[in-house]
Amino acid sequence: MSNEKKLMEIYRLLKNRFGKQNWWPSENEFEMMVGAILTQNVSWNNVEMAMDNLKKKIMLNPLSLKNSSLEKIQELIKPTGFYKQKSKRLMRLADAVIESGGLKNLFQKDNLREYLLNINGIGPETADSIILYAADRPKFVVDSYTKRIINRVIGYEGNYRRLQQFFESNLRSDLELYKEYHALIVELGKNYCKKEPVCNGCPLIEICELGKK
DNA sequence: GGCCAGGTGTAAA
DNA sequence: TTTACACATGGC
Numbered sequence: 001m002s003n004e005k006k007l008m009e010i011y012r013l014l015k016n017r018f019g020k021q022n023w024w025p026s027e028n029e030f031e032m033m034v035g036a037i038l039t040q041n042v043s044w045n046n047v048e049m050a051m052d053n054l055k056k057k058i059m060l061n062p063l064s065l066k067n068s069s070l071e072k073i074q075e076l077i078k079p080t081g082f083y084k085q086k087s088k089r090l091m092r093l094a095d096a097v098i099e100s101g102g103l104k105n106l107f108q109k110d111n112l113r114e115y116l117l118n119i120n121g122i123g124p125e126t127a128d129s130i131i132l133y134a135a136d137r138p139k140f141v142v143d144s145y146t147k148r149i150i151n152r153v154i155g156y157e158g159n160y161r162r163l164q165q166f167f168e169s170n171l172r173s174d175l176e177l178y179k180e181y182h183a184l185i186v187e188l189g190k191n192y193c194k195k196e197p198v199c200n201g202c203p204l205i206e207i208c209e210l211g212k213k
Numbered sequence: 214g215g216c217c218a219g220g221t222g223t224a225a226a
Numbered sequence: 227t228t229t230a231c232a233c234a235t236g237g238c
Contacts, residue, residue, distance in 0.1 A: 039219050123222085
């Protein structure tokens with residue numbers, strides 16, 4: 001089976017099992033970006049606690065963050081861990097949005113990805129998540145689940161760039177497909193294909209090559 | 214109590 | 227270019 005067909009078959013199986021995901025879970029684009037930074041190396045459950053704290057203090061907008069203090073932000077986002085680093089990252093994000101003249105202008109930059117990557121604290125996954133789920137542009141997001149699952153199921157390995165190329169060259173460039181595919185991979189990763197493989201009941205078991213080696 | 218979670222920056226080989 | 231390490235809280 002070609003890689004193209006494997007990727008679509010994996011998508012079909014995941015969608016059949018888990019249904020439509022409707023990612024990203026957020027009320028607006030800025031909230032989405034804040035969540036993208038807060039979820040770095042932390043489970044979404046922790047992010048929700050921090051988001052609630054920020055909402056209660058009406059902090060989920062660029063100006064409020066910029067006019068706040070690092071100490072105040074740190075207190076509110078503590079549940080997500082790495083709070084000293086992440087408070088600075090949120091501050092830089094707010095600065096970038098304001099400096100760009102708002103979200104519309106930010107998202108319309110033709111060098112959006114490079115612009116985001118130049119913000120200290122935004123790496124490839126965070127940048128691509130923002131591009132896909134906030135700016136609504138078809139960019140395939142790769143995370144640790146993606147690397148592990150593709151390695152186990154297809155036997156393909158590589159760094160971020162290589163994995164992203166693998167998906168983008170074997171899938172049609174489709175906004176909704178990319179959004180749902182990444183969300184479905186995360187859903188699978190949370191339940192199966194963990195570091196110690198959980199294959200019992202995995203929807204990909206029939207095309208997974210684990211154990212054939 | 215130990216492991217893991219929707220990464221990133223920095224330093225060093 | 228790759229690898230090692232710090233960053234930190236909450237759930238199971």
